[in-house]
Amino acid sequence: MNVQNLRDNCPKLISYMETNGYSKTYVDRFKREIKKIISADSNEWSCYTDVYLEYTKTSQSPDYLRDKRTIIGAIEQFDVHGRYPDGRRRHELFERGSYPLLSSEFKFVIDLYCEVEKKRGKKKFTTVYTESHNASTFFLSLQQKGINCLGKTTEEAVLSIFMSPDETLLRSCSYKKNIAAVLKACIPYHPETCPRILAFLPALRETRKNIQYLTSKEIQKVKGVLTDGENLLTLRDKAIGMLALYTGLRGCDIAGLTLYAIDWDKDLFFIRQQKTKIPLELPLTAVVGNAIYDYLTSERPHTESRYIFVSQLKPYERLKNRSIGNVAGRIMKAAGIRQSKGDRKVFHIFRHHFATELLGNGVPQPVISRALGHTSPDSLESYLKADFPHLKECAISIEHFPVPKEVFFHE
Structure with missing residues (x-):
């Protein structure tokens, strides 16, 4: 060195x-x-x-x-x-995570997986990153047990990574699935060892958390503060809120909107989604268009930046994704909702509302998926759980299953 x-x-x-x-x-x-x-x-x-x-x-x-x-x-x-510290973030040492610490064979497996998925071109970058990252931590855990290659991997070592001696679950089902994805992609190159390690992975039951959603009363309060001229919300924050509520755009895509993205004559706007890199065309409704126009003509500072939403202080740079999240918090605070500990306050809850609103009004699922910019129809599953109008239609009557009176509580 x-x-x-x-x-x-x-x-x-x-x-x-x-x-x-x-x-x-x-x-x-x-x-x-x-x-x-x-x-x-x-x-x-x-x-x-x-x-x-x-x-x-x-x-x-x-x-x-x-x-x-x-x-x-x-x-x-x-x-x-030749970069000096900037005082605002931690400095990156080589590549973060477990990969740099892996043995040459384990590194080769991760590299092979990434190359295979790159050629297939079917998975999003974020998916490939997550799966390779989880597999790297898995291999590093094996190394810490004295195993530095696929051939030496034992069932006992694999199970100890997922379960403690008292059978307490240490790793999630999604973690296991990500490791399995890496091993499956490498089977053609390691036909003996990869299937064997796959068989060692424990059978875990997948669990999903209930996603918090906005109630009809909360939606009315949000709409009220976005249209009320008396509150302390800026025109910028109101325009961002309108976009999130009425288009379901991700916060990162709102932050990335440029002046060139809007076709005012055709009432359309176009973006390339940051998460999927896929183009998306959406209608520019009057309520959203008016909010953006008010901000552009009455509040947005004079700057050469081509991004629609910029900071309020010099040098008037584009809003960061984190700043967009702070806007969501300010809107909910102004509306007086979701202020308890543990309440979800990010813009994704607006995206969730947008999807469930369309579902409740009978809009076909493929249309909703396109509006949300999903690349897979399965991505809509989490929103279906909050489609209460249609879920009620699936309910089974209990009139043929008598319930004893003592089951019900009376004061």
């Missing part, structure tokens, strides 16, 4: 941190780490990953190792890419 560049330029990094308000304690930790790196035998480490792995041999404390990843990652960013 060549540390000459770090040795020559580390004073610039320290000077930058001292003049930009970093605490003396924090700067001293950087100094100690840099000194350790540049004074080590050049053959001791081949990259910054090896520097971090050295600490994993002496400590298992998550907080301690997280701190080391942050500092070593920042030094790596400076040394390799």
Whole structure:
């Protein structure tokens, strides 16, 4: 590992941190780490990953190792890419997660899976990422038990990752399914070991949480604050709220809307969904169009940014996805709803309302899926559980099953 560049330029990094308000304690930790790196035998480490792995041999404390990843990652960013700390986020050390710590064979399996799915082109990037990430943590758990290849994997080791000795469930069914997806994709290349490990995976029952939904009273309150000129909501927040409520757009897609996306003459707007990368065309209704127009003409600051929704303070940058989530919280606070601990306050609950409203009004499911930008019809299943008008039609009468009077409680 060549540390000459770090040795020559580390004073610039320290000077930058001292003049930009970093605490003396924090700067001293950087100094100690840099000194350790540049004074080590050049053959001791081949990259910054090896520097971090050295600490994993002496400590298992998550907080301690997280701190080391942050500092070593920042030094790596400076040394390799010339990037200084920005004071706002943790610095990335190599690739995050379990993958960098895997043996060469386990890494090969993950790489093979990603390559297979890339060629197939049927799964979303986020799905491939989640499945490969879960498989990486699974393989890392095997490594920690002394197993560093597929051939040595035992049923006992696999089951211990999912179940504790007292048979308490440690991992979810979705975690198991993601691992299975990786192993199945690699069967043609490992026809003996992958099917064997698949057989070791435990049979787990899939459970789903009930999704919180907006009641009719809550919807009326939300609509009230979005159209009321007396509350403290800005025109920007109202326009964002209208988009979420009446189009079901994801927050990230609202944040990514540009001035070029709207065709005012045809009352349409076009986006390329950030989650699926698939184009989506939606009607621009009067209530949504008017809200956006009011914001653009009366409140939006003068800026060269082509994004519709920008920050209210200079340099007037596009709103981040996190900021969109904060808008949802402000709308619900203004409406006086969902203020208890555990209440769902993100914009996805508006998307859920949009879907269930269409379902309740008899709109065909394929039409709803297209409006929501779903790539799979199965994605609509979670919304069906809140389609109460049609669920009631499926209810079975209990008149033929007498219930004793004592079952009912009377005050």
